[in-house]
Amino acid sequence: MEAKPEKTVLFLCGSLRKKSLNRQVGEYVAKLLQGKAAVRWLAYDDLPYMNQDIEFPTPAPVRRVRGEVQEADALWLFSPEYNHGIPAVLKNCLDWLSRPVAPGSTDTAIAGKLTLFSCAGGGAKARYCAADLAETLSCIRADVVETVHVQVALTRHDYTTDELVLAPAEETALQAQAWALLDRLG
Template identity: 50%
Template sequence: MKKIKIVAVVGSLRKESYNRQLALAAKEIIGDRADFELLEYQDVPLMNQDIEYPAPEAVKRVRNEVKSADGIWFFIPEYNHFFSGVLKNLIDWLSRPISDQERQVLAGKPAAISGISPSMIGTSIAQDHLVTLISLLNMDVMNVPRLTIPNVMQQLDSDNKLTLKESYPYLEKQVNSFLSFITKRNQ
């Protein structure tokens, strides 16, 4: 049986972002039950139809990584009640047809959404905006459970590393649910 492959898309490019740390915590919980990799996309240029065909090498690379995945897990911050511009730019590239014969790579892909934020409401508003967009692109969204973790500062150690005190069981539940969600769709 083929091992599930999950590609994690972190909506922040900051090396030590809280959402990157959350993605790595999910990877740790998953362990050897699936292949889990973070999509590196900081080199993807701004979407511009003048350079769409042939697509830049960075775009081809991220498209291939997403195309080969069994599921996409978004870990997003909330910027002004929305998800980040870099994530929107990435999705714009991924939503475009690859060629006349090949559709975009997001359609039909199972998707999970998590987010952590310093605010009291977490990332729920940004997540709702993201669900609207990726549903339009025909992704198969796992709406329950979604994970939004507020007050990140209360879950950091003295070195500003995420410790996920009371939120750990919720991330663990989402990991198990997403693995099951993907497995059911691959049967």
């Protein structure tokens, strides 16, 4: 019997900094998915700002990012909130993904893509970013996995050391989210 091809999950971090605590949430999730799905991180810091004047011909970094999204079986976003919203770099990426892949086409790279997100932030646990992501992902027709989209509360320890320590309840919640994704991936 032929082995089923391994599913791939593309991770996007809404923070570009090297020691990002949200990226560390993703690294924890990557360990949960080990042996069950292949994980890759999307590099997207070379995307130009969305500008309809430069949409076509499609800029090379936009083509590459869209290709990586199209090839993946699912997307998992890990993001802080910046000033009660989605960080501009991540929103810019989502804006590019929301646009037609060719002039006159209705196809986009993200429509119908299995997607989920987890947000780590301060006292309010990045709830504004989580709410905005739910709205934006629905607007751009991503297939958002029905699950609790985990919100991690960053502590003074996390902020001062740049080393994430998840609370047991947060680990359990991330595990539930990972199982919900694997269930949808089949």
